[in-house]
Amino acid sequence: MEIAPSALTLAAELLGTAVFAASGASSAVGKRLDLFGVVVIGTLCALGGGAVRDILIDARPLVLTDWRYPLVAVVASLVVFRFHPALSRMRPTMLVLDAAGLALFTVVGTMKGLDHGFAVYAACIVGVLSGIGGGILRDVLVQEIPAVLREDFYAMAAAVGSVIVAVGARWESAIGHWTLMLIAIATIFVVRLVAIRYRWEAPKPKF
Template sequence: MLLDALELIGIAAFAASGAVAAVRARLDVFGVVVIALTTALGGGALRDVLLGVHPPTNLVTWPYLLVASVTGVVVFRFHPALARLRRSVLLLDAVGLGLFVTSGTSTALALGVPAYAACLVGMTTGIGGGALRDVLLREIPLVLRREIYAVAALAGAAVVAAGDRLGLPAGLTALAGSALIVALRLVALWRRWNAPVPKEH
């Protein structure tokens, strides 16, 4: 129940991060919705494909589709207030990352995958949607450009895996792991806030 709510929040956050990036790339409203859906549902679909859950949960849960689509339309409609905020993509991306990494790790553990592989599946769940977003928009994926990205995801996944081993409640460790990921990302963003970003070539 708590995990379901967190999943919805993660979907909205990633949908918004995708929609803002799509608006910045000057796509029309349909392109924005497609990117919102892909960013929000891509990581979880990848998780289910890797784990053999057919059809992927994300594609047959209509509230997920609804939330992601509506988020895309809302961002498109109000983009004059959002489009220049590069930071907002990064913030939303951090929240989505935290929630998806932990839910992906939990799902893999529940299916009996070994802990280290569950961490990898969780990282893929969290990173996959954003990587698809960036590849489709022809940007180098965030995970490759930001130092603390993959490490933050790994740390959060490890918290969930350790909590599972210790028999702690899944909802609790998911929250703790998510909070850790968001905190690490925000610290990383804050520390580099004014740092020069290396020129891409």
């Protein structure tokens, strides 16, 4: 039996929420914040991008209308707080989780933009902001330069995936909703990890 696209989208969003919450909570633990601080930053990181997306498409933020999203974010943050000694030795794992969250939120955000009748470029903007919004909040709150401003292939990876979704949507009936999502998610994920592995950077000013 084929799963409805709406169910797939919900599953992807909840998974992305948990992943970004773990990423945010991990950063908070690294700054030695208390339990409240870890949960707050983890939750804001998880829900910030989605809230930006919903505001842009003129919809009520899901965090205010669906209890599952904040619950998943809080639980994931508590898990990181409890097991952080083990997780602290797994920085590569956290980078992988962050890349996965970026991919999931970007793809879902782009699709929602298209579903609301946005032009291709506008849907891509919604998707990219959905993907990077939570990470920006996380970095600002832990007093770091946002990754999107210092790691060039963070937002760029999201942009590549959002373009794949927006352009591929024209052939969605032939490709399949789930297949298109997987292709875009995998592209963002792989580009981001390869950029980390080989330290890809855009030119920077020399001093």
